[in-house]
Amino acid sequence: MNAIMQNKHIFKDKVVLDVGCGTGILSMFAAKAGAKHVIGVDMSTIIFKAREIVKVNGLEDKITLIQGKMEEIEMPYPKVDIIISEWMGYFLLYESMLDTVLYARDRYLNKDGLIFPDKATIFVAGIEDGDYKEEKIGFWDNVYGFDYTPLKETALSEPLVDTVEMKAVVTDPTPVLTLDLYKVQPSDLAFSCPFDLTARRDDFIHALVAWFDIEFTACHKPIRFSTGPHTKYTHWKQTVFYLKDVLTVQQGEKVECSLHNRPNEKNRRDLDIKIQYRLDTQDPNRQAEGTCLYKMC
Amino acid sequence: MAEAYPCSDSESVSSSDNDQDWLNKPGEEDEDEEQEQVTVVSFFDDKGFSDAKSMLAYCKDKFDFDFLGVRDRLHLDFHGCVKLINFIRRGVKEGTALPQEITAEHLADDSLLIPVLADDALIFCLDELPERTSGQAQEKGQAAEVQNSASGGGPVVDELLQKNAQLQAELEQLAKQFTNYRLAVEQTLDKRWGVDDEGEACKTAAPVAPAEQQKKKEEEKDESAYYFESYAHTDIHETMIKDTVRTNAYRDFIYANKHLFEGKVVLDIGCGTGILSMFCARAGAARVLAVDNSAILDKARENVFRNGLDRVITCVRGRIEDVTLPVDKVDVIVSEWMGYCLLYEAMLPSVFFARDKYLKPDGLLVPSHASMWIAPVSDAEYVAENVDWWRDVYGFDMRAMQAGIYTDARMTVMPTDAVCGEAHAFRMLDLHTAKVADLVFEDSWQTTLSDKVEGLDGFLVWFDCFFGESREEAVEANLTAKEWVAAGRERVAFTTGPYDTATHWRQGLYLIDKEKAKDIEVGPGKKLVGNIRYAIPEDHARGLNITIAWALEGGDSQVQTWLLH
Numbered sequence: 001m002n003a004i005m006q007n008k009h010i011f012k013d014k015v016v017l018d019v020g021c022g023t024g025i026l027s028m029f030a031a032k033a034g035a036k037h038v039i040g041v042d043m044s045t046i047i048f049k050a051r052e053i054v055k056v057n058g059l060e061d062k063i064t065l066i067q068g069k070m071e072e073i074e075m076p077y078p079k080v081d082i083i084i085s086e087w088m089g090y091f092l093l094y095e096s097m098l099d100t101v102l103y104a105r106d107r108y109l110n111k112d113g114l115i116f117p118d119k120a121t122i123f124v125a126g127i128e129d130g131d132y133k134e135e136k137i138g139f140w141d142n143v144y145g146f147d148y149t150p151l152k153e154t155a156l157s158e159p160l161v162d163t164v165e166m167k168a169v170v171t172d173p174t175p176v177l178t179l180d181l182y183k184v185q186p187s188d189l190a191f192s193c194p195f196d197l198t199a200r201r202d203d204f205i206h207a208l209v210a211w212f213d214i215e216f217t218a219c220h221k222p223i224r225f226s227t228g229p230h231t232k233y234t235h236w237k238q239t240v241f242y243l244k245d246v247l248t249v250q251q252g253e254k255v256e257c258s259l260h261n262r263p264n265e266k267n268r269r270d271l272d273i274k275i276q277y278r279l280d281t282q283d284p285n286r287q288a289e290g291t292c293l294y295k296m297c
Numbered sequence: 298m299a300e301a302y303p304c305s306d307s308e309s310v311s312s313s314d315n316d317q318d319w320l321n322k323p324g325e326e327d328e329d330e331e332q333e334q335v336t337v338v339s340f341f342d343d344k345g346f347s348d349a350k351s352m353l354a355y356c357k358d359k360f361d362f363d364f365l366g367v368r369d370r371l372h373l374d375f376h377g378c379v380k381l382i383n384f385i386r387r388g389v390k391e392g393t394a395l396p397q398e399i400t401a402e403h404l405a406d407d408s409l410l411i412p413v414l415a416d417d418a419l420i421f422c423l424d425e426l427p428e429r430t431s432g433q434a435q436e437k438g439q440a441a442e443v444q445n446s447a448s449g450g451g452p453v454v455d456e457l458l459q460k461n462a463q464l465q466a467e468l469e470q471l472a473k474q475f476t477n478y479r480l481a482v483e484q485t486l487d488k489r490w491g492v493d494d495e496g497e498a499c500k501t502a503a504p505v506a507p508a509e510q511q512k513k514k515e516e517e518k519d520e521s522a523y524y525f526e527s528y529a530h531t532d533i534h535e536t537m538i539k540d541t542v543r544t545n546a547y548r549d550f551i552y553a554n555k556h557l558f559e560g561k562v563v564l565d566i567g568c569g570t571g572i573l574s575m576f577c578a579r580a581g582a583a584r585v586l587a588v589d590n591s592a593i594l595d596k597a598r599e600n601v602f603r604n605g606l607d608r609v610i611t612c613v614r615g616r617i618e619d620v621t622l623p624v625d626k627v628d629v630i631v632s633e634w635m636g637y638c639l640l641y642e643a644m645l646p647s648v649f650f651a652r653d654k655y656l657k658p659d660g661l662l663v664p665s666h667a668s669m670w671i672a673p674v675s676d677a678e679y680v681a682e683n684v685d686w687w688r689d690v691y692g693f694d695m696r697a698m699q700a701g702i703y704t705d706a707r708m709t710v711m712p713t714d715a716v717c718g719e720a721h722a723f724r725m726l727d728l729h730t731a732k733v734a735d736l737v738f739e740d741s742w743q744t745t746l747s748d749k750v751e752g753l754d755g756f757l758v759w760f761d762c763f764f765g766e767s768r769e770e771a772v773e774a775n776l777t778a779k780e781w782v783a784a785g786r787e788r789v790a791f792t793t794g795p796y797d798t799a800t801h802w803r804q805g806l807y808l809i810d811k812e813k814a815k816d817i818e819v820g821p822g823k824k825l826v827g828n829i830r831y832a833i834p835e836d837h838a839r840g841l842n843i844t845i846a847w848a849l850e851g852g853d854s855q856v857q858t859w860l861l862h
Contacts, residue, residue, distance in 0.1 A: 001691060023690075023695060023698060025690065025691065025693065025695075028693055029691075049697045049698055049700070050697075052697035053693065053694065053695050053696075053697045053698070056694045056696065056697070057693050057694055139535075139539075143538060143570075143572065144538075144544065144548055144572060144576070145579075146572065146575050146600065146604045147600070147603045147604050148570065148600055148603075149603060150596045150599035150600055150603065151531050151534070151535075151570065151596055151600070154531045154596070155531055155535070158531065158532070
């Protein structure tokens with residue numbers, strides 16, 4: 001909202017495309033910011049509600065709402081000056097509309113057009129999360145006296161979207177993916193990234209947590225927000241990947257990791273994620289190495 | 298075991314560390330699912346057919362081989378047919394001539410159950426072939442024959458008999474596994490073709506236009522498939538098991554009443570992860586049949602195995618209406634069938650079906666009774682946060698988003714003090730005797746408003762559940778779970794209402810549309826009367842339409858309908 005309302009000079013008299021407009025709130029911000037015209041596109045029937053809302057707010061002359069797939073609709077303008085979109089999903093990429101935004105960029109955005117937001121970064125850190133891991137994963141070891149370990153495997157493979165407290169974070173955060181919306185291609189969303197996590201203190205690592213930051217660099221004064229554990233709650237929360245092992249780390253030690261992500265073959269909005277980790281120490285009792293596969297679906 | 302167990306749920310991740318899985322090329326793993334057309338390959342050449350009947354007709358015509366004739370002559374059951382198919386396929390593959398007359402001996406070898414052609418469509422299509430007489434008589438006949446010929450002998454015969462018994466047990470095991478396999482195959486095919494018990498539907502559907510009929514069926518099918526699919530994931534089962542009000546009630550009842558389960562045959566309908574079946578097995582049940590039509594059954598089977606209860610519990614995948622159970626009657630039916638507002642998701646008719654078909658006349662249903670409650674609600678804060686909020690969203694009027702608020706039931710846990718009048722039990726179901734027709738009804742209710750009433754914002758609906766120890770045990774209609782438990786020794790019952798620990802069922806909140814409804818002057822001590830109707834929406838067989846009428850005693854009645862979907 002701030003990115004739009006504080007940058008009226010950028011929006012003034014521009015043609016704006018809102019990809020996945022939902023209830024139309026971003027379109028209305030853009031219209032209020034002085035846009036010449038806003039086109040809101042959404043596949044969902046929510047568009048009918050959006051139309052009603054735009055009308056009761058007296059903006060129906062400024063905003064055209066179109067139901068359909070970005071790839072199939074007919075646009076009233078051949079090119080637009082600005083694309084706005086709230087396309088981010090959990091773990092940035094899960095169920096994300098990024099593919100659609102990129103399609104709209106390639107087809108409709110003017111050569112020197114702007115994208116709001118235009119930069120996204122995924123961060124990863126190690127966390128101590130013994131109690132909750134016990135509740136979510138260990139639970140299946142003994143269910144009312146029964147061995148339920150078959151469901152434990154499934155539980156381990158499903159990343160958990162939840163809030164993580166800052167004090168649970170054991171390592172320095174490390175970026176694993178940075179997207180420049182002007183340049184990124186759909187194929188870049190399958191990526192592999194090796195990275196190290198450096199322990200800030202002596203502690204256990206039960207899981208890795210991932211979150212993302214979003215930037216609007218086109219703004220007069222760049223605006224950014226984070227969905228990390230260190231900042232205000234967002235509906236994206238954070239994404240927790242439980243490891244099979246519990247790592248015991250000492251301050252300053254590095255855990256060598258790698259993260260591989262690719263959209264699922266059958267449903268590009270689902271993600272297949274692989275995390276490898278290795279703790280190499282002199283202490284043979286703390287040596288650990290493993291590979292975990294996850295599926296966000 | 299993890300590798301061997303059939304993972305039909307293609308969505309789930311292989312949790313093995315196998316990097317091969319990870320590296321699979323695009324499309325490699327979903328070939329099966331993508332393939333919509335089925336080809337039945339001829340026995341004697343490479344010709345393919347779209348269904349089994351025309352293939353068999355072709356073989357009869359061209360090669361003078363009458364599959365159905367052989368089947369009927371030998372009284373082959375499903376497994377017999379599979380063996381016959383594989384016997385022929387194997388012969389053709391190895392180039393050996395078929396015997397002049399195929400006899401039962403030719404098909405004795407169990408290895409013939411292994412398909413010769415991978416994914417042999419003919420085996421999948423066996424059920425489409427014209428009916429014949431029951432194969433069970435034949436099996437019994439064979440067994441008797443062996444008994445007879447053996448009855449004259451000494452120790453050798455004993456040994457043979459022993460061996461025979463052992464083999465029979467193995468065969469039974471195999472047959473069981475095959476039943477499951479067959480069900481899985483049937484479901485896959487049903488999914489692929491969107492066809493379900495076609496014959497039966499056609500018989501009753503004469504007046505309806507065929508296209509419309511087909512469409513309706515597909516919709517039903519879709520809804521049903523979606524329903525069972527929704528139970529395939531772990532989190533829903535985690536939610537249910539961790540609902541301790543629910544799970545403890547079943548556990549406490551089963552463990553405190555072992556005499557009701559010892560040596561008994563128990564049927565668990567919609568077994569999920571198998572927890573209730575395992576309670577019953579631990580309580581001493583002789584045999585538990587755990588039935589579920591969701592992919593979670595694979596996990597149940599594994600759970601049962603890991604807990605060493607696989608000799609007692611048999612997991613069967615399928616709809617209870619369709620599966621073939623290995624017993625005629627059961628002593629106990631245990632099921633956790635309750636949905637939101639008790640009847641949402643419409644699983645109870647399946648329990649009634651099973652009760653009428655399988656439960657012995659003196660058999661027990663667990664739980665035995667369920668009652669439904671309604672109470673008036675007054676909660677200005679809730680209305681402000683959930684309804685009025687849309688009036689000003691970042692400075693915009695978004696009232697359009699409110700629409701569903703007054704037409705859909707909202708499942709929520711309401712604070713006790715939101716209830717502004719005494720609760721009224723509008724219906725008690727004795728599950729031993731209730732019928733499907735009892736699930737669509739209109740009942741009256743009344744309440745006296747309390748001093749909590751500020752205005753009337755809506756109504757709250759919930760249910761209580763009772764675990765009687767015998768069919769004869771009655772539960773008085775207006776007794777709460779708590780009162781009933783207090784009135785007897787070691788009784789088990791629970792409530793999903795606002796006066797006790799919240800459950801995953803929450804409560805159903807029905808908000809009054811104040812723009813349409815007339816304001817009535819409520820106040821402490823005033824009497825509110827009305828009706829509540831449960832009906833099934835035409836286009837959503839597992840949903841509910843709930844209509845509530847209300848009025849101050851002696852005043853004008855108002856009415857509103859909500860959908861639970």
